[in-house]
Amino acid sequence: MLGRRGLDIVRSTWCSSWASPSCQLKREVSTKILSRRATIRDARQLDSGSRVAVGGWVKSVRKHKSVSFVNVNDGSCLGELQITLPSEETGEAAAQTLGAKLSDITVGSSVFVEGELREVPGGKHKRLELHPSALEVLGKCDTQRYPLQKKYHSLEFLRENLHLRARTNTFGAVTRVRNALGQGLHSYFQENDFLHLHSPILTSNDCEGAGELFRIAKIGGKDDEFFGTPTYLTVSGQLHAEMYACALSKVYTFGPTFRAENSNTTRHLAEFWMVEPEMAFAGLDECIASAQGAIQRSVAHALDSCAEDIAFFNKNYDKQITERLERVVKKDFARLTYTEAIEVLQKAMSDGKGKVSFEKKPEWGIDLQTEHERFLAETYVGGPVFVTDYPADIKAFYMRKNAPDSQDRETVAGMDLLVPKIGELVGGSVREERFEVLEKKMRQLRLIPEEDLDEEAIASAGGDLDWYLDLRRFGSVPHAGWGLGFERLVLFATGMDNIRDVIPLPRFPGQCKH
């Protein structure tokens, strides 16, 4: 808040919240400095000689003979600010003058410090340290019980301490990069005439197969009396996005979606965030162009605003991440048809003379597996690649049918974006906009009820999707869209391996603590 609109717009002086007699000292210190707090990120940009107040958590304490160093971080950046304190021998008296007890300044404790920034002598690069004129320990930290005492913790251990892991370098960096990726996506959509659509979480429609849906419990034993219909957590906002795109041309959703899939893997979550743009007056080219544009904008924003964090991931998690991300931003993504992709895989096997093999044999008609997807992105292309025009039989009912190919095989105007390390990052398609074609397909799949079905049967068949046909009955337009699993983008941009480590509070079978 510092230096921006800040407190000058509010009339009163310090709030009454510190007024209890038991924290009189706190009140005085806080009154002076809380409202003048600078982020550590900002403080590190200031000139030597500047006076500044910062708050944060102690990351390390190094006591030397003539001086003690306390490193503090506040989450505004990866870097820490070094507080330089008087020597240990004379430290206690000096600390008391500053307003604190030296022994309270331990790893994990929170402090508020005011002082002067001075250049660290002798360094190659300019680095500032803070010489305090006032210091308060806001919250002590029981060193015996604090789980994050040690400098190093395994990711597994931190998953057991979800409520504290954001205090580590890794999870601070993940949170900042995740934030930047999300904002980069918003920027792309807003600059390209998309409206953000808050599609609903609760829905009576199920278009992806009833087995993987979370259902809302009946309340008080009565049969779904709250909404009057079986109600689920959404698996995708796409159909709702189509509803709005067929009125306002370009929209995007960005919200949580759910799968009750019993998958205990590093790639699946029961609750995850999806980005689903939908465009009217668009075909597969626009679909592909917007997916590339949005991802490039998102990654560029992360590289730009989180350079220090990306360098951290590059050093500690994936030595190629910076280079890979920079190439993503600069280079067009490649493009193959599914038919070409199958040929590439088959040729790789026959040319590879046993060195290239796949568990599932690549044949026209199969759904590409992660092993195929990664080979195409990592080995064949060496970067992101759009695979288009998949066999109709392996894709969803709403994808638009192409004309049969030269061998009379049926394909759809769909695309998947495959990227190194992850496999599928985006899936999209042109939507079937022809009423008769869509209606026939939906009847075959029993997605719209036969005329003699009762309401319960309609509900169990996935709800009544007649409204979805209305979008084609009344002023239908060619339209297309795609979905991005946001956590997969965070994995891609950080080089982290486990999807549970790139969402604040992961939910998966057996885990819904907090």
Added chain:
Amino acid sequence: MLGRRGLDIVRSTWCSSWASPSCQLKREVSTKILSRRATIRDARQLDSGSRVAVGGWVKSVRKHKSVSFVNVNDGSCLGELQITLPSEETGEAAAQTLGAKLSDITVGSSVFVEGELREVPGGKHKRLELHPSALEVLGKCDTQRYPLQKKYHSLEFLRENLHLRARTNTFGAVTRVRNALGQGLHSYFQENDFLHLHSPILTSNDCEGAGELFRIAKIGGKDDEFFGTPTYLTVSGQLHAEMYACALSKVYTFGPTFRAENSNTTRHLAEFWMVEPEMAFAGLDECIASAQGAIQRSVAHALDSCAEDIAFFNKNYDKQITERLERVVKKDFARLTYTEAIEVLQKAMSDGKGKVSFEKKPEWGIDLQTEHERFLAETYVGGPVFVTDYPADIKAFYMRKNAPDSQDRETVAGMDLLVPKIGELVGGSVREERFEVLEKKMRQLRLIPEEDLDEEAIASAGGDLDWYLDLRRFGSVPHAGWGLGFERLVLFATGMDNIRDVIPLPRFPGQCKH
């Protein structure tokens, strides 16, 4: 997409999706023009003489003797673009030359038009019309069955046709203003060092009273075996935001929240969006300053980017909306303590000599009702007003206790922002950061388990919140935050009256269609 990164970054020419023989004509027209589409908002800014292609839905057709006018909208703005067609007598032949049948151009049909923009002769203000050189009806509209045939529809009628209502002026405008308000909030937070936190929807914690929670159904009859614990839809992301603020200083959530409250009112939804920032190293002043700052930024962005829409609401829904919003952006919000507010209300009654009355008598200790809140905002202040320092007994357990007042009454460092027409728009507080005070309060309320409780009892008492106490055990910091009901902000900014009309797909008792 036009004129931006657009299609030049994609290698191939037009996609295969139009290649089926049955739509050969479409393919040719679309190949020519789809990728050069301009939004109608952009087209209206061009110079007379410009060539342009637009797509959209027909809003009206007026056939005159010498000429026909077709008004088209694409959702990029409220305004329509007038297509000027040859006269009715000769129209059919001319339309066929353009590639369409004149009789197919009906209200609700979708069209794609390419042509030259020319100034409408004789108008006072510059207004452009499009003289087409190519026109295609992409999707016909069955005029007998289309529910939105007529020009005017009641809001009630449109609530019965949720999947089509975005095609009306009102709901297009609501969607654009809602988008702008959301982006304005993001801008405020991003510019002020907040990180967007995707707090979870599924949670085992319940801190607001079990009666109003949606619970996830047991799967396959087994007892909550998916997560191993009773699981609910979140009522607030606050506790999770505190978890991250107590590590990274400033975060905000912006996501859906849920109440299984059986309220059939114009002010309540079962699913609604909340914005919940949380700040470490902050007190009530920062809480108030950030709420004012965020709302001002949000409303300013809506005024700036949706001027035409706001003017529409001002004309059709609330004659004071423009003036009210402009004042909100410019003027500081007022501030009263709860104790002062009660005095104001009591004085208003005694001075009013019977003209001012309230259903609930204003006395120190009561929770303010909407009638009180609106009186304070509308009559006393004439604008937004923060009311602070409420009685501790009527507020949540996590709010920080003030020192007892001069009459030895207990209050908390909390605030509500009251605004005209709506009442409470924001609620926030400083959080109790003192371990002992918080733990005692939580034990009293049975929010943390007695030591002899088993897991089931803990779950039914609202889950285990010991992690929340850990935030105070280890490096506790003064922190504060607030929550904004986003739909209430949309109501406030549009002048609409019913909360069901400001969210894309409202969910309330008996309604979860689509």
